[in-house]
Amino acid sequence: MSDATVDPTQEIRMQVMWNRLISVVEEQALTLLRTAFSTSVREAGDLSAGVFDPQGRMLAQAVTGTPGHVNTMAEAVLNFMAEIPCDEMYPGDTYVTNDPWLGTGHLHDITMVSPSFKGEELVGFFACTAHVVDVGGRGFGADGKSVYEEGIQIPIMKFAEKGEVNRDLIRILRANIREPNQVIGDFYSLAACNDVGHRRLIEMMDEIGLANLDTLGDFIFTRTRTAMLERIAALPEGAWSNELTVDGYDEPVHLVATLKTRGKTVNVDFTGSDPVSRWGINVPIIYTKAYACYAMKCVIAPDIPNNWASLEPFTVSSPVNILNAQRPAPVSLRHVFGHMVPDLVLGALALALPGMILAEGSGALWNIHISARPLPGGEGRNAEILMFNSGGMGARPELDGLSATAFPSGVMTMPIEATEQTGPVVIWRKELRPDSAGDGQYRGGLGQVIEIEAAAGHQFDFSAMFDRIENAPRGREGGQNGTPGSVTLDDGTKMRPKGWQHVPAGRRLMLKLPGGGGYGDPSRRSNEARSIDVIRGYVTEDGQ
Known part of the structure; x- marks a missing residue:
């Protein structure tokens, strides 16, 4: 028509x-x-x-x-x-x-x-x-x-x-x-x-x-299609590459993306990313493509409806690697690096469109799967409990980052009341994490602090699915990095960021989620904004 x-x-x-x-x-x-x-x-x-x-x-x-x-x-x-x-x-x-x-x-x-x-x-x-x-x-x-x-x-x-x-x-x-x-x-x-x-x-x-x-x-x-092609035609022509290092399972993982505009299409290629992992952190290309297209559309055409015609101009290519894993590679945590793909692609877009792209955020959800059970010889119930938690978003070119917000996935956090109803656990604390955001003319979003314990007479194992512990979200245009996350017990015992682990009865699991990177030179942040940060508890007196 x-x-x-x-x-x-x-x-x-x-x-x-x-x-x-x-x-x-x-x-x-x-x-x-x-x-x-x-x-x-x-x-x-x-x-x-x-x-x-x-x-x-x-x-x-x-x-x-x-x-x-x-x-x-x-x-x-x-x-x-x-x-x-x-x-x-x-x-x-x-x-x-x-x-x-x-x-x-x-x-x-x-x-x-x-x-x-x-x-x-x-x-x-x-x-x-x-x-x-x-x-x-x-x-x-x-x-x-x-x-x-x-x-x-x-x-x-x-x-x-x-x-x-x-x-x-x-x-x-x-x-x-x-x-x-x-x-x-x-x-x-x-x-x-x-x-x-x-x-x-x-x-x-x-x-x-x-x-x-x-x-x-x-x-x-x-x-x-007409609207999309108009937006793509307005882009500069060329190719831009970005690299990102994330925590991985037992060693860091290096990701590479090259974005290229060519006529009526925009291609992202992931050549140079690390090989397929022996752990379940690999990503099938269908999921990599989903988030690469999302990142491009967020910048190029956020207001155009998402359908077959708006996705068609975006193409994705990759040799076999961690972002294009082939069967039978383990892929259970494909969301962790899949959620890092937007930051990776947006970093390339920042070179093509300087001054328009937000800083890096926590990226992947801090999902935790809890398998709770009664103590030996005790009474109670077994339960499988899943929680979604979010760190801070990166600061934007003209606005502070959003705190405890799931970007790029957009999912909501389950209320702790609903989580406690699904199984024998107690969420003692779930609050914003002061001083976790990267400084800048615009401050990054804050992470969270979450404290979890098994209910009386129970213990639990948990599957950690966390990243940005060794590699913090990076600031942009002079903004400072966000604060990395951490996973410990309440007695200070350090836990691994990924994999199944045990929390004994009476111990609490402490999650400190990463904050987003800042945007712009911190010296350009207004005194009024800094004062408000302190009043709201986002930044402590010592953290200024």
Whole structure:
């Protein structure tokens, strides 16, 4: 559909229908939020939801959701279509996988895709993803040496056919996971989420008089593509490289990105990054691509809707390395370095667009998976508990960084009350960490201090998934680095930043999350801003 074929009235009508389509996927996502069993979905919003055309191209996504889920889902639907032919799709079907290379990068994320039929015609697909609390195996952690140790793998298959749930799959799941009620409940929530999206779409099409989504899809993609190409054309031409060193598992990991603008596309290449690790910190390229595209879009076109046409101009390439790990590499903690990819790519963009890019932040979520159990001979319950925690964002060119904010993932922190309800733990402290932000004309965001203990009569093991302990977030344009994080017990015992470890009964785990880097020369920060920092407790008198 070109501009010449659309009169103003038709253009307004199409825009209204586009907004209606977005409301459909918003209700789809809210259904998942309201019915999910896991706190990672219900409280943190670690999910995605979207609607796709019959060719598997994403038309619209829900605002609720993480870039890692949304942008991998945008590619994953095509993988489902390659595995299940259209002539084997029926109304009432729902398909599922947690394959890291075909879905969202690790086994803990469940992706479901449902075809949407209007009568006998396939008019599109609904897809959604969510992080579940357990998939068996070693549990959520970096200790596995291959993906086969990390949990049960579900190939692309039918969760339901013509409305009938695959009971054999349910039985296999129940026999292989530690929290079957939570996880299977989330499977049904995912399926219900797509079903609600389908029903609302058909209601919308009947109301408006649409036989299919072809004309609306053409309008969405044409407008989006035109706007994207205008933004890309305004970029300087050239190639810029950035390097980033992060903690890794038992030795530092070196990441490299080269950003190149070429005509109507922008490419990021990760040649030069370290080889595949023997630990579960590797990243499948589908997840690397998701966050690389997100970083580019944040700078180049943050206001343009995210769909197939807005993602198409961005390409990603890499030899086999830690950011392009091949099966059967362990990938359980793919989010740690996947969340570092935006800082890596933004560092290259800062060379192309000086004065426009925020400083580095804590990047990866400080996820912690707790496996709690009663003391030997005691009474109590076993529980698998997942917490998402965030350090500080980097300062921006004209604003201080946001404190305790999950950038780039965008997930929320579970309330401690909800966490304590899921298992026998006590969160004694969860507060901002003074003096953790990098100084600058604009101050970085603060990290947090979190203090966790097993409830009386219990002990726990935990899987550490932390970074930025040995390598602090860097400031930009003269701003100072943020303060690195630390992991200890309350008696000062130093714990490792990654891997499964034990916390004895009566001891408390102390997490100090990193602060974001500062932006600009600290001497240019106003006296008023510094005074406010002290009054609010962000900076102590000694930390000035």
